[in-house]
Amino acid sequence: MIPFSFINQFRRKTQIFQGAIWLTLAVPLWLVTEAIAPQVVQAYTARVDLAITRLPEETYETVLRRAEIAARAAAQRSFDQDILVTEVSIIVTAQNEGLIAQVLKLDVSREQWKRSPDPRRWATYFNTSRMLLLFEKLQNPSTGDNKTTPEPSKAATENNPGTVTTTPKVNDTGRKP
Numbered sequence: 001m002i003p004f005s006f007i008n009q010f011r012r013k014t015q016i017f018q019g020a021i022w023l024t025l026a027v028p029l030w031l032v033t034e035a036i037a038p039q040v041v042q043a044y045t046a047r048v049d050l051a052i053t054r055l056p057e058e059t060y061e062t063v064l065r066r067a068e069i070a071a072r073a074a075a076q077r078s079f080d081q082d083i084l085v086t087e088v089s090i091i092v093t094a095q096n097e098g099l100i101a102q103v104l105k106l107d108v109s110r111e112q113w114k115r116s117p118d119p120r121r122w123a124t125y126f127n128t129s130r131m132l133l134l135f136e137k138l139q140n141p142s143t144g145d146n147k148t149t150p151e152p153s154k155a156a157t158e159n160n161p162g163t164v165t166t167t168p169k170v171n172d173t174g175r176k177p
Contacts, residue, residue: 043086046078052103054096060135064103064125067092071106072119079110086110094133101132 050070054063071090078088090106108122116122130136 043084045087045089046082046085048074048078048088048090050074050090050092051100052092052094054094054133060130060133063094063096063133067094067103068119068123071104071123072117075106075108075113075119076117079113088113094129096133096135099133101129102126103129 050067052063052066052070071092074090075088078085078090087109088106091102092104092106093100094103103126104119105124105126106119106122107124108119112122
């Protein structure tokens with residue numbers, strides 16, 4: 001008969017041997033799978049809210065241009081600071097006489113921005129912000145004068161024709177020119 005202590009020593013040696021074989025096979029296999037199929041990168045959208053204040057004697061078009069410049073700088077900064085950012089969503093609000101309204105929203109992906117880093121191409125302009133910020137002053141209704149609406153910037157209407165509407169100017173007689 002074989003004593004049990006001898007069998008236990010043999011079993012312990014085979015377990016150590018099997019463990020060593022598994023480790024020598026597992027580590028290279030893990031390295032190969034990481035080299036062939038690396039882990040998926042988690043990309044995300046950066047969201048930025050910007051606020052600008054109307055300066056004295058500034059027109060709506062000037063506020064809109066400043067909003068575009070601020071949105072462009074924020075988008076570029078967001079892409080430069082974090083390589084995992086795949087999209088940027090920027091909302092620019094303007095303040096005038098205590099009133100606040102969204103002026104534009106810029107949604108752009110990294111690939112779109114590389115092709116054309118022009119905020120006017122990717123921006124959505126809010127038509128009602130001009131009225132909400134009181135850039136359109138109503139004249140006295142008792143005199144019969146109509147309100148006048150300044151034209152939006154030419155660049156805004158050319159690059160985003162569906163988002164900015166133009167209203168014809170009205171002269172003093174109330175008729176379109």
